[in-house]
Amino acid sequence: MSRARFPAGRRHRGVLLTALAAVVALLATACGGGPPPDPKATDLEGLYQEAKAEGEVIWFAPKPESQMRPAINAFQKKYPGIKVKYTNKKAPDLVTQLNVEEAANRVSFDVSNAGGLTVLPSLDTAAKVDWADYGVPSDQVFADNFVYVWAVPKVWAYNTDAVRKADVPTSWNDLLDSEWGGGKLTVESRGSFMTVWAQDHSLGTDAGLDYASRLAELSPHYTENTTQAHTNIVSGQTPVGTDLINLVLDDQAKGAPIAVAPVGPTNANKSYLFVPDGSPHPAAGRLLTAFLGSAEGQAALVDTYNSIIPTDTDCTDADTNKVIGALCAAGVQWYSETDVKQYEQFSAFFPKVEDALGTNVD
Incomplete structure (x- = not known):
């Protein structure tokens, strides 16, 4: 593709x-x-x-x-x-x-x-x-x-009918494997799924841009927004991709073949x-x-998977909050925003991610 x-x-x-x-x-x-x-x-x-x-x-x-x-x-x-x-x-x-x-x-x-x-x-x-x-x-x-009022954790998800359990990617590096090349990954083109690289100092923005460039070499299927990426995963058009945990859990409850991949850390996006x-x-x-x-x-x-969750990884309420429960069950750590300066950093970072992905057509 x-x-x-x-x-x-x-x-x-x-x-x-x-x-x-x-x-x-x-x-x-x-x-x-x-x-x-x-x-x-x-x-x-x-x-x-x-x-x-x-x-x-x-x-x-x-x-x-x-x-x-x-x-x-x-x-x-x-x-x-x-x-x-x-x-x-x-x-x-x-x-x-x-x-x-x-x-x-x-x-x-x-x-x-x-x-x-x-x-x-x-x-x-x-x-x-x-x-x-x-x-x-x-x-x-x-x-x-x-x-x-609620958090929208960004996750990587996979189609359970299209991907064997043993083949599910478990890390950001796993996603760069050649087996996911040629359009097998669906990726939101605006690059917001890369937010955590600007939050977690152990990752970092420079490393994030390098990662985005390497991801682009796999020729992923780009979508204008995460909702479209989610639809591609549920349909099986692309077996793995960027998603929002709220969408995953909502369709999962309806019997759709989709699950959260244990790829982390991630951004919880307040x-x-x-x-x-x-x-x-x-x-x-x-x-x-x-x-x-x-x-x-x-x-x-x-109950519709839209609720406040802790700012950073905390599984205390995993039994009562389905969003926290799903993140913790998959072993995905998360980070949230805490001040305006972080949003200013994201504003500068995302256009560079788009350049690295090749999706900035301005």
């Missing part, structure tokens, strides 16, 4: 920006009045009353609605009178839309997820919120205005929620975010 080249993240953002720029004038001249004022309530009950008056909350996140439905139902049961309007929007698309809408002073959504490369572009658009007022634990608040400045329903946005960060919200998320 030839080395297919897909547009990398930066090109996608440029194309989307051009397309969305056409609506800026319409957004800017849309029905009058500025955005609603920020909520006055400094407690959850008062916030609920303000949110109930707004009547709805618009939430964008890069997840299938089926995975979010239990949490949405739990929120609407706890806070009747507020309808959740959910849209599955991929991260690069979301950042582009956010930038355009902010420029037009007309934001169309109330809650957004941010993670990985979307963290830095989202920092300046997040409304300033004292999340402690709404019961959010301090260790879940990131960069003042973001709330940590995902945050934030309410953008100028959102149409600011009280409802804060209320939904606080709920999803609470113990009750987490209980509704955990």
